[in-house]
Amino acid sequence: MRRRRVELEKLEATLTQMASRCDGACATSPLEPCAIFDDIAALPAAAARSFTPGRAPKDA
Secondary structure, eight states: OHHHHHHHHHHHHHHHHHHHHHHHHTTTOTTSOOHHHHHHHHSOHHHHHHOBTTBOOTTO
């Protein structure tokens, strides 16, 4: 449980940063590229593979 809680806190921090970047970059002009797509593309591939909605990671 503790490990999962730490993981969720890191996810929350990442999503907060993404939303902040979106507010700063994307909201200024609809012609600007969306920062969210850049942020998602920059995530490590392992992070994307380990997440399955509705299921705990295998090591949890």
